[in-house]
Amino acid sequence: MNDLPLDLLLRVRQLRKSFFLHERGLGIDSSRPVDLEVRAGELTALTGPSGVGKSSVVKAIYRTYLPSGGEILYRDTAGRVESLVTAPESRILELRRREIRYVTQFLHFLPRRSTLDIVAEPLWQEGIPAAEAEAEARAWLHRFKLPENLHGVSPATFSGGEKQRVNLARGLIGSPRLILLDEPTASLDKHTAAIVIEAVREQLSRGIGMLGIFHDPELVAALATTEICMNGESI
Amino acid sequence: MKPILDVKGLTRIHGKSCDGCLAATGPKVGGNQCPHCGSIVACADVSFQLMEGEILGIIGESGSGKSTVIRLLYMLDQALAGGALLHGGEESAIDLMALNRAQARQLRDRHMGIVHQNPRLGLNYQISAGGNIAERLLMSGNRRYHDIRRIASELLVRTEVPVSRMDDFPGTFSGGMQQRVQIAKALSTRPRLLLLDEVTTGLDLSVQARILDLILELQRELGISMIVVTHDLGVIRLLASRTLVMKTGRIVESGLTDQVLQDPQHAYTQQLVASAL
Ligand SMILES: Nc1ncnc2c1ncn2[C@@H]1O[C@H](COP(=O)(O)OP(=O)(O)O)[C@@H](O)[C@H]1O
Ligand SMILES: [Mg+2]
Ligand SMILES: [Zn+2]
Numbered sequence: 001m002n003d004l005p006l007d008l009l010l011r012v013r014q015l016r017k018s019f020f021l022h023e024r025g026l027g028i029d030s031s032r033p034v035d036l037e038v039r040a041g042e043l044t045a046l047t048g049p050s051g052v053g054k055s056s057v058v059k060a061i062y063r064t065y066l067p068s069g070g071e072i073l074y075r076d077t078a079g080r081v082e083s084l085v086t087a088p089e090s091r092i093l094e095l096r097r098r099e100i101r102y103v104t105q106f107l108h109f110l111p112r113r114s115t116l117d118i119v120a121e122p123l124w125q126e127g128i129p130a131a132e133a134e135a136e137a138r139a140w141l142h143r144f145k146l147p148e149n150l151h152g153v154s155p156a157t158f159s160g161g162e163k164q165r166v167n168l169a170r171g172l173i174g175s176p177r178l179i180l181l182d183e184p185t186a187s188l189d190k191h192t193a194a195i196v197i198e199a200v201r202e203q204l205s206r207g208i209g210m211l212g213i214f215h216d217p218e219l220v221a222a223l224a225t226t227e228i229c230m231n232g233e234s235i
Numbered sequence: 236m237k238p239i240l241d242v243k244g245l246t247r248i249h250g251k252s253c254d255g256c257l258a259a260t261g262p263k264v265g266g267n268q269c270p271h272c273g274s275i276v277a278c279a280d281v282s283f284q285l286m287e288g289e290i291l292g293i294i295g296e297s298g299s300g301k302s303t304v305i306r307l308l309y310m311l312d313q314a315l316a317g318g319a320l321l322h323g324g325e326e327s328a329i330d331l332m333a334l335n336r337a338q339a340r341q342l343r344d345r346h347m348g349i350v351h352q353n354p355r356l357g358l359n360y361q362i363s364a365g366g367n368i369a370e371r372l373l374m375s376g377n378r379r380y381h382d383i384r385r386i387a388s389e390l391l392v393r394t395e396v397p398v399s400r401m402d403d404f405p406g407t408f409s410g411g412m413q414q415r416v417q418i419a420k421a422l423s424t425r426p427r428l429l430l431l432d433e434v435t436t437g438l439d440l441s442v443q444a445r446i447l448d449l450i451l452e453l454q455r456e457l458g459i460s461m462i463v464v465t466h467d468l469g470v471i472r473l474l475a476s477r478t479l480v481m482k483t484g485r486i487v488e489s490g491l492t493d494q495v496l497q498d499p500q501h502a503y504t505q506q507l508v509a510s511a512l
Contacts, residue, residue: 022502023509063491065498089491090236090286093476110473112448 004073004081009178009209010038010061015070017056030056033070036211036228038178043200043210045220048230054213057230058180061211062102063092074100077177097125101179103171105186107163109155115141116151119170126174140169144195165192172199179203181212185219197222238322239427239460240285240308245317245332247303250274252315260483262503267298267483277303278484281317285428288458290450292475292492294465294507300484301464305432307332308462309349310339321346323427344374348421352433354413357420358405364391364416365401368423375424390419394449411442418449422459429453429461435470447473468511472496480504 004011014033021028031053038044046054059065061072061084072084077099084092096102101122109118116137123133141151144165150158155166167184185196193216200223204210214220220227248256253272260267260276267276278300285291293301306312308319310331319331321342334342351357358367368387377383388398394415396408405413414434421429431450435443451474453459463474471478471492478495480488480503488501499505 019498022505059497064493066490066494066500089477090284090289092491093289094236110451112444 004075007039008037008073009040009075010036010211011071011073012036012057012061013071013073015057015060015072016068017053017060017065018068030065031230034228034230037226038209038211039225040177040209041204041207042225043204043212043223045224045227046211046213046230047220047227052230054230055182058102058182058211058213062096062100062180063089064102074178098127099177101171101176103167103179103181103184105183107155107167107170109166111156112154114152115146115155115158115166118155119166119173122170122176123174126176128174136173137169140173141166143199144169144192161189161192164188168192168196168199172203175206176208179208179210179212181210181214183213183215186215188216193219236286236289238284239287240322241318241320241328242284242308243282243318243320245281245304245307245319246279246315247277247307247312248274248279248315249277261485262482262487262501265483267300276484278307278481281481281486283479283486283489285460285462287323287460288454289477290454290461290463290475292463292465292471292478293481294468294471294478295481296466296507299481301466301481302432303484304481305349305430305462305464308428309347309430310334310343321428340374344371345376345424346427347430348424348426348428349430350414350417350421350432350434352436354405354410354417357417358413360404360406362404363402364396364405364408364419367405367416368420371420371423386423387419390423391416393422394419395445409442411438411446414438414442414446415449418446418453422453422457425457427460429459430464431461432464433466434463436465436467450474468496468508480507 013035016033017030019028019030034057036044046057048054056065060067067085073081074084075081116134119140120133120137123136146162146165155163171184188196251272252274253269255271256269256274256276257279259269259271281304295301307314308331314332317332320328321331322328365387368390369383372383372386388401391398391401396412396415405416435446454461465471475492478492479486480495482503488495488504495504496508499508
C-alpha cells in the first residue's frame with residue numbers, strides 16, 4: 001500500500017475536497033480529483049484558472065482542510081512513507097514543525113513580535129539554537145533587502161511589499177523537507193522576483209522539494225520542473 | 236510526542252440521574268437537561284489526549300461544559316464516570332478520577348496548576364500577593380523562608396507584577412494584575428499540567444494581549460502542557476495547536492486549530508466560525 005518510488009517526497013492520487021454547509025444543506029465540490037508528485041530538489045507547479053481548487057489541494061496536504069477522498073503519501077526524513085490523510089494530528093504537528101512548511105500569500109504572524117523573531121521562528125521549531133537562528137534570520141532579511149532598522153519591530157505597520165518580503169524570508173529560511181507555496185509571490189516587483197528566483201533555486205539545490213502555486217507564468221517557467229494544470233494533464 | 240494526559244469518557248451529572256439522561260441530552264437534542272429526571276448533564280463522554288508541551292484549546296458557548304471538564308481534571312468535583320490518566324514523572328500513570336481527597340490535594344499541589352476566570356476563586360484575598368504564592372509553595376513541601384520569598388519575587392517579575400507590590404493584598408490590584416498573580420501562583424510549583432479557564436475573559440484588550448503573550452512565552456520557555464478553555468475564537472487561534480469544540484456537554488468536533496477554524500465539520504462549529512468572522 002504505502003509504496004512510494006525512492007525519488008518521490010510526496011505523491012498525491014485522486015485527491016478530492018468537498019465541503020458540506022449545514023446551514024444551507026449544501027455540498028460544494030472544491031476540487032476535482034488531482035494527481036501530483038513532488039521530488040526532492042524539484043518544484044512542481046500547480047496551475048489552472050482561479051477557483052479550480054489549487055489552494056484547497058495545498059491545504060488538504062497540510063491538513064488545514066480534511067481531504068474528502070484520495071491518497072497523500074509522504075516520505076519523511078527518516079525515509080518512512082506515511083499517509084498524510086490518516087496520520088494522527090500529533091504527527092501532523094510534528095511534521096509541520098520539522099519538515100513541512102506552508103507559505104501563503106499573506107504574512108500571518110504573532111502580534112507584538114519583532115520581525116527578526118518572526119523570521120527566526122521556523123528555525124527554533126527545527127531545533128536550532130536562538131543565536132544561530134537570529135543570525136540566519138538577519139541574513140535572510142538582508143537578502144530580501146529589508147532595512148536593518150525594521151528588523152527589531154513588528155511587521156504590523158509594514159507596507160504590503162515589506163510584509164511580503166518578510167513572508168518570503170520566513171517561508172524559505174532553514175531546512176524543511178517540503179515547502180508548500182500558495183501564491184506568496186503575487187505582484188512582485190521585478191527586483192524582488194529576481195531575489196525570489198535565486199533563493200528558491202538555492203533551496204531546491206539543497207534538496208528541498210516544493211509544490212507551488214504561482215500567479216506569474218514566468219516564475220513557473222523559471223522554477224518548475226513539472227507543471228500540473230488542474231484543468232488538464234501533467235506537462 | 237508523548238501524551239501527558241489521557242482522558243476517557245469523563246461524565247458529570249448534576250441531580251439524581253436516570254438511565255435515560257445521556258440519550259435524552261446532547262447536541263442532537265439541543266439541551267443538557269434530562270426530560271425524564273430533570274438532571275443536568277454538565278459533561279458526558281468527554282475523551283481526548285493532551286501531548287507533552289502542547290496547548291489544547293476547548294471552545295464552546297457558555298454552559299457547554301468547559302469549566303466542568305476543568306474542575307473534574309483539577310479534582311475539585313467528582314466524576315460520575317470516566318478516567319483521566321496523568322503520565323510523566325517517575326511514577327507510573329495516575330488516574331486522577333480514582334484519587335481520594337488527600338491524594339488529590341498532594342498531586343494538585345505538586346504537579347498541577349489552575350487559573351480561574353474569576354481571580355477570587357484562585358487567590359486568597361486575606362493575605363498578600365507574595366503570601367498567596369508562599370502558601371502554595373509551603374503546601375508543595377517547600378519550607379525554607381528565604382527560598383520562598385525569592386521564588387515568589389522571581390515569579391512576580393516573570394509575570395510582570397511589580398515586586399514592590401508583593402506585600403499588598405490582591406484586592407488592591409487591577410483585574411489584569413490579579414490574573415497575573417494567579418498565574419504566578421499556579422506556576423510556583425512548576426506544574427506539569429496547567430489548566431486555564433477563560434483567563435482573559437472580561438479584561439481590557441491590551442491587558443488580554445499581555446496575558447496571552449505571557450502564556451505563549453511560558454509554553455515556549457518551560458514546555459508546560461496546558462488546557463485553555465475559552466469562548467473566544469481569537470484566543471484559540473493564538474494559543475492552541477489543537478482544539479475541541481463542546482456543545483451541551485459533549486465534544487462535537489476536534490482537530491488541528493487551523494482545520495477546525497477553516498474547515499469546520501459540525502453544524503455548530505460552522506455556525507460559531509461564521510458568526511465570529
Ligand atoms: N453545581 C451545579 N449544579 C447544577 N448545574 C450545574 C452546576 N454547575 C454547572 N452546572 C451546569 O452544567 C452545565 C455546564 O456548565 P459549565 O461547565 O460551567 O459550562 P461552561 O464552563 O462551558 O460555561 C451548565 O448547564 C451549568 O448550568
Ligand atoms: Mg466556564
Ligand atoms: Zn435523567
